[in-house]
Amino acid sequence: MTTDFLPQITGSFANPASENPTVAMIEAAYKHHNLHFRYLNCEVTSENLKSAVEGAKAMGWTGFNCSIPHKVDVIEYLDGLGESAKLIGAVNTIVKRGDQWIGENTDGKGFVKAMKEVVDPKGKKITLFGAGGAARAVAVEMALAGAKEILIVNRSKERGNVVAKLVSQNTGAQSSYVPWTQNYSIQPDSDIVINATSIGLFPNVDDKLDINFDSIFPQMVVADGIHNPPLTHFLKTAISKGCKTVNGLQMLVNQGVIGVKYWTNVDVDPTVMHQKLTHVLGID
Template sequence: MAHNFMSTLTASFAMPAAENPTVAVMDAVFAHHGLDARYINCEISPESLGDAVRGALAMGFAGFNCSLPHKVHVIEFLDELAPSASIIGAVNCVVIKDGRLIGENTDGKGFVESLRTVVDPAGKDMVIFGAGGAARAIAVESALAGASTITVVNTTVSRGQDLVDRINADTQAKATLVHWDHEYAIPAATDIVVNATSVGLFPDIDARLNIDTASLLPSMVVADVIPNPPKTHLLTDAAARGCTTLDGMGMLVNQGRVAIKLWTGVDVDGQVMRRTLEGLFA
């Protein structure tokens, strides 16, 4: 009986890389499904990124994740961008197929999958805090999923306006910008509220968004992208106001699920990934 000793190779390229828990999550879910696959956590400097990408191609990798600071820089080494990655202007997942390097962005896809467990964004009015990488991905994927309106609330006008312009130019959603220089009251007609900033992320867990919490209504779904801690002040406040809440753990898990599907074609069990993350963040 012939044996195949060739593992499916995947990786993460980031700098710094030591605190990235993804490798533990990937190893756990590969083992659970009996997949002969490896996920290698690599610290890659910006100067070495091109060499790393060419090396992954030469060694027959199925693909790799790209984290900070490589999400934009990596694009110059790729052959193709998926539609949402092209609009977002950033890549966090590369698929290697038939010798071609295809840039994807799983941040927004992971969020929309998580969101759909409580509400479909199609036809909904959204408020998104932030205009950085996570906010851009979430806004674009939500727009492509059929969101009706997206209000981007951001402290930096230029960055927020760039995101709004991209959504209006490349999707059917109607986007507007609010300059976040005051305590923001969420409009009563809002269906979905998303914190896509780092406010409240460990270790600064006592930080709060500059919003009027009295404007949170029971009709709203309130989501936070922060996975650690999973229960942020925003989600606690929203739950107290009767809102449906969604933590950042689901987005993180689904990013990984989407990446594995792109690399291997296998749909993996998100609960295995979530339990692993919860153990790491405990």
């Protein structure tokens, strides 16, 4: 591929696919806005990660995404981290700023942006299911957005406590670990309830959260980080109870919008990306 007409390109360190949803939606945004950028999908093994990063720098890339399992290991090859990425301890977006390569994390940022379209997290009490990488990113960003309290509901006490302490010690929000017991009942004064686990993700769409669904009340805003399907069992149940909801599809689009902004300094139209993403996923 020639880059004579492309002053900068972006790349994705991920597994190649015939039509990767993220690649498709970002390429659609580039085309729509007539941006001379390309978004490439590259498979990189752990032992070749350092060489891949050096290659991106040598080829004049403006940045790249980094997926599992490289989100933590890539940090040692960067020059610095953004505020939330530093707290989260993982990056998924790298951007060139001057002569430095800075790691950012758009996972939680995309989530908060989608959430704010429904409700402002500021001053809210949040129940968050999960304590993995996605939950960690969401917890940090919701705290930085002004959440008052975040309950980390998780099976593993050790992992749950790590996330709770991270939030409490580094942000203005209070956070505590709550054991995820069988048929868990959501605390009734929760303003926002979030699933940050993979439960219900395609193809296991019939999997259900082990919670008491009668503890979901209409005044709660319910969100699910899963983008496929966009309407999980969790969200369908919340809708049936009269709750406002936020789905993972818009969160994924928002992550892409934020990433493109980092690389190009252009605010792209999220509608274009959303339409392409739903088409590729076969849900339009």
